[in-house]
Amino acid sequence: MTDQTPKGKRRSKQKTERLDIHTVARLANVSIATVSRTINHVPTVNKKMAKRVWEVIKELDYAPNSQARSLVSGRSRLLGLIVSEITNPFFPELIQGFEDVAVEHGYEILIGSTNYDPERMKTCIRRMVERKAEGVAVMTFGIEEPLLDKLAERKLPLVFVDVGPERPEISLLRVDYHRGIRQGVQHLAALGHRDIAFISGPLILHSANSRLTAFKRAIQECGIKINPQWIVEGDHTMEGGMTAAEQLLTHGNVPTAVMCSNDMTAIGVLHEAYRVAMRVPDDLSVIGFDNIHMTRMTIPPLTTVQMSCYDLAREAVMALRAHVEKSLTPNREYGIKTQLVVRESTGFPHGTMEHLRNSADVPK
Amino acid sequence: MTDQTPKGKRRSKQKTERLDIHTVARLANVSIATVSRTINHVPTVNKKMAKRVWEVIKELDYAPNSQARSLVSGRSRLLGLIVSEITNPFFPELIQGFEDVAVEHGYEILIGSTNYDPERMKTCIRRMVERKAEGVAVMTFGIEEPLLDKLAERKLPLVFVDVGPERPEISLLRVDYHRGIRQGVQHLAALGHRDIAFISGPLILHSANSRLTAFKRAIQECGIKINPQWIVEGDHTMEGGMTAAEQLLTHGNVPTAVMCSNDMTAIGVLHEAYRVAMRVPDDLSVIGFDNIHMTRMTIPPLTTVQMSCYDLAREAVMALRAHVEKSLTPNREYGIKTQLVVRESTGFPHGTMEHLRNSADVPK
DNA sequence: TCAAATCGAGTAAACCTTTACCAAACTTTT
DNA sequence: AAAAGTTTGGTAAAGGTTTACTCGATTTGA
Numbered sequence: 112m113t114d115q116t117p118k119g120k121r122r123s124k125q126k127t128e129r130l131d132i133h134t135v136a137r138l139a140n141v142s143i144a145t146v147s148r149t150i151n152h153v154p155t156v157n158k159k160m161a162k163r164v165w166e167v168i169k170e171l172d173y174a175p176n177s178q179a180r181s182l183v184s185g186r187s188r189l190l191g192l193i194v195s196e197i198t199n200p201f202f203p204e205l206i207q208g209f210e211d212v213a214v215e216h217g218y219e220i221l222i223g224s225t226n227y228d229p230e231r232m233k234t235c236i237r238r239m240v241e242r243k244a245e246g247v248a249v250m251t252f253g254i255e256e257p258l259l260d261k262l263a264e265r266k267l268p269l270v271f272v273d274v275g276p277e278r279p280e281i282s283l284l285r286v287d288y289h290r291g292i293r294q295g296v297q298h299l300a301a302l303g304h305r306d307i308a309f310i311s312g313p314l315i316l317h318s319a320n321s322r323l324t325a326f327k328r329a330i331q332e333c334g335i336k337i338n339p340q341w342i343v344e345g346d347h348t349m350e351g352g353m354t355a356a357e358q359l360l361t362h363g364n365v366p367t368a369v370m371c372s373n374d375m376t377a378i379g380v381l382h383e384a385y386r387v388a389m390r391v392p393d394d395l396s397v398i399g400f401d402n403i404h405m406t407r408m409t410i411p412p413l414t415t416v417q418m419s420c421y422d423l424a425r426e427a428v429m430a431l432r433a434h435v436e437k438s439l440t441p442n443r444e445y446g447i448k449t450q451l452v453v454r455e456s457t458g459f460p461h462g463t464m465e466h467l468r469n470s471a472d473v474p475k
Numbered sequence: 476m477t478d479q480t481p482k483g484k485r486r487s488k489q490k491t492e493r494l495d496i497h498t499v500a501r502l503a504n505v506s507i508a509t510v511s512r513t514i515n516h517v518p519t520v521n522k523k524m525a526k527r528v529w530e531v532i533k534e535l536d537y538a539p540n541s542q543a544r545s546l547v548s549g550r551s552r553l554l555g556l557i558v559s560e561i562t563n564p565f566f567p568e569l570i571q572g573f574e575d576v577a578v579e580h581g582y583e584i585l586i587g588s589t590n591y592d593p594e595r596m597k598t599c600i601r602r603m604v605e606r607k608a609e610g611v612a613v614m615t616f617g618i619e620e621p622l623l624d625k626l627a628e629r630k631l632p633l634v635f636v637d638v639g640p641e642r643p644e645i646s647l648l649r650v651d652y653h654r655g656i657r658q659g660v661q662h663l664a665a666l667g668h669r670d671i672a673f674i675s676g677p678l679i680l681h682s683a684n685s686r687l688t689a690f691k692r693a694i695q696e697c698g699i700k701i702n703p704q705w706i707v708e709g710d711h712t713m714e715g716g717m718t719a720a721e722q723l724l725t726h727g728n729v730p731t732a733v734m735c736s737n738d739m740t741a742i743g744v745l746h747e748a749y750r751v752a753m754r755v756p757d758d759l760s761v762i763g764f765d766n767i768h769m770t771r772m773t774i775p776p777l778t779t780v781q782m783s784c785y786d787l788a789r790e791a792v793m794a795l796r797a798h799v800e801k802s803l804t805p806n807r808e809y810g811i812k813t814q815l816v817v818r819e820s821t822g823f824p825h826g827t828m829e830h831l832r833n834s835a836d837v838p839k
Numbered sequence: 840t841c842a843a844a845t846c847g848a849g850t851a852a853a854c855c856t857t858t859a860c861c862a863a864a865c866t867t868t869t
Numbered sequence: 870a871a872a873a874g875t876t877t878g879g880t881a882a883a884g885g886t887t888t889a890c891t892c893g894a895t896t897t898g899a
Contacts, residue, residue: 175886178884210586
């Protein structure tokens with residue numbers, strides 16, 4: 112049964128000079144082990160040899176094969192990032208942040224977009240598992256419980272950003288909406304607004320719900336009574352914002368200010384106001400949420416609540432690293448701070464004299 | 476010297492039931508070769524066995540280790556994508572397209588952003604080489620010739636999208652600017668405009684140059700004399716657009732229409748018009764270029780020339796695949812078509828009676 | 840000067856697949 | 870019924886690295 116005759120066949124790629132660790136070792140007159148140790152900065156390697164090795168590496172422009180490294184070391188240095196759709200203006204900045212921070216820590220990122228399709232979500236996850244991503248940040252909903260079980264079994268570190276269920280093995284990143292929304296409401300109140308409407312996001316979303324709750328709380332904190340007519344459900348799109356604004360601006364009592372659950376909604380409000388010839392901020396103040404890039408470019412530029420995507424991304428990477436490097440305590444909930452960005456879509460309510468303002472907190 | 480005693484040491488991960496191809500083979504009662512062939516859809520494998528294997532695979536939710544596969548097969552199924560900055564609104568749609576098409580063909584994508592920093596570009600490329608990307612699409616400038624030489628040596632397929640030098644080993648994707656710009660100019664001419672200004676991009680950019688040239692040509696094709704005063708250099712940012720528009724709208728003869736080298740510039744024009752109380756499109760028509768997502772949301776929505784990012788991305792992936800799979804002819808230049816998207820920022824020139832219009836090609 | 844201790848480098852196994860080659864089991868032909 | 874041909878499955882090598890273990894060389898201590 113046993114065939115003991117290795118006949119030297121199976122010679123591959125005859126001519127091409129291979130550029131592997133053996134070549135480096137040969138040219139530097141050391142063993143491959145030394146080359147490997149040099150590359151990985153193992154301290155026991157002699158300075159002189161290290162120098163020689165590095166010179167050869169530079170000379171050849173040798174780049175170690177990361178697949179082989181990963182295979183044997185069990186570390187892929189790959190981090191996954193799953194978003195719903197890249198073109199949603201909220202995500203690019205987040206991706207950028209994630210990439211920056213990941214690269215900073217020596218990781219590569221693998222991107223997947225789900226387009227809100229659970230099936231695509233599944234294949235995304237599968238791809239990440241196959242590539243042996245060391246952790247995955249999920250920034251979209253639609254991940255199913257059974258899938259989660261499997262992943263838990265596989266011990267794939269996961270961090271959910273502002274979505275997803277609470278689970279013992281998953282880190283959660285939650286944004287401090289209350290603070291952000293309160294900042295917005297207080298800003299409006301300081302300008303003299305009392306008639307403040309709110310356009311929420313789709314209430315199936317955890318984050319949209321939190322924002323709505325935060326709004327109600329903030330309004331009451333300012334001593335204003337909640338008018339249920341002025342709370343409308345949108346869907347976080349511009350079109351949804353327009354529809355909601357139409358309802359708000361053309362029926363019954365018209366508010367003097369609208370706070371929105373996200374920036375896209377606020378942009379919709381801007382459009383609707385334009386359509387019905389209301390001037391922003393003279394007739395209507397508008398505040399968004401997220402501080403997406405686009406808010407700098409609307410007419411007028413939008414006052415909004417920034418949530419630092421960079422921080423969000425940084426925290427996500429950190430949470431993932433905490434799992435992998437097991438030096439930090441994993442599983443804690445990370446809170447993300449927000450900040451008010453005052454631009455030109457907010458002003459004194461119609462009919463209010465400027466001298467009535469009771470705060471210095473006004474847009475320039 | 477020879478130590479013939481393999482003492483069975485070096486047992487790793489004792490307890491954890493490994494989930495590898497051997498496990499699958501054992502449970503399906505076949506050899507690992509059969510499992511491998513089943514997974515890779517080698518036609519010679521018996522249907523019954525294949526079925527059994529697939530069942531076990533599903534049962535275990537086995538995912539083959541792509542690092543090992545790549546290592547032995549020499550194919551990483553990884554495609555690199557290098558952009559300047561993800562937050563530039565032009566890129567997300569491109570990334571999305573690239574990802575879609577790549578996944579469609581069984582590839583994963585690796586993203587890198589350079590922030591216009593040649594140093595970062597270098598590390599991006601290095602990362603792609605280490606990961607053994609099978610090809611890289613470069614959508615930013617700043618790649619240096621010596622680096623290109625090295626890459627050519629490594630035979631890393633590259634495709635440049637609208638940037639970069641001509642080189643025998645590199646595929647180029649060029650957009651058909653002339654067609655796009657002409658469409659815009661003809662649209663304006665059909666509306667009755669004769670006083671058409673152009674705000675270019677930074678002329679160091681190949682693409683910006685092409686667009687300017689295309690504009691001049693298109694204008695002359697329409698029988699209009701070029702007024703050098705009405706050609707201003709911008710920088711493809713909103714701020715640049717505002718500055719250029721200020722010059723155009725507040726000095727000397729004021730044009731009735733402005734065509735812009737990209738959408739961000741056009742958005743800047745919209746802002747400047749708003750600032751000086753010119754109404755768009757009543758007093759001034761504005762056309763952008765690129766059809767970035769945001770143009771749907773400006774006030775008024777921007778007429779622009781679409782260049783299909785999806786097509787661009789598709790072509791990029793195809794060009795890369797052409798190199799790798801060596802079934803198609805590589806190195807040919809790919810041309811990307813454009814299309815006019817009429818929205819609400821263009822109209823009849825001020826003072827023109829509607830009945831004077833000489834074409835049906837008007838915005839609704 | 841010699842033994843012990845320390846240091847640094849080399850050998851070879853292991854990581855998990857794919858796949859060339861071989862062998863066994865059928866099928867068909869004579 | 871035997872020979873030839875055709876499937877189909879199994880064995881083992883290879884891919885490029887990391888790293889446990891080993892061993893020679895050098896230094897230190899007596």
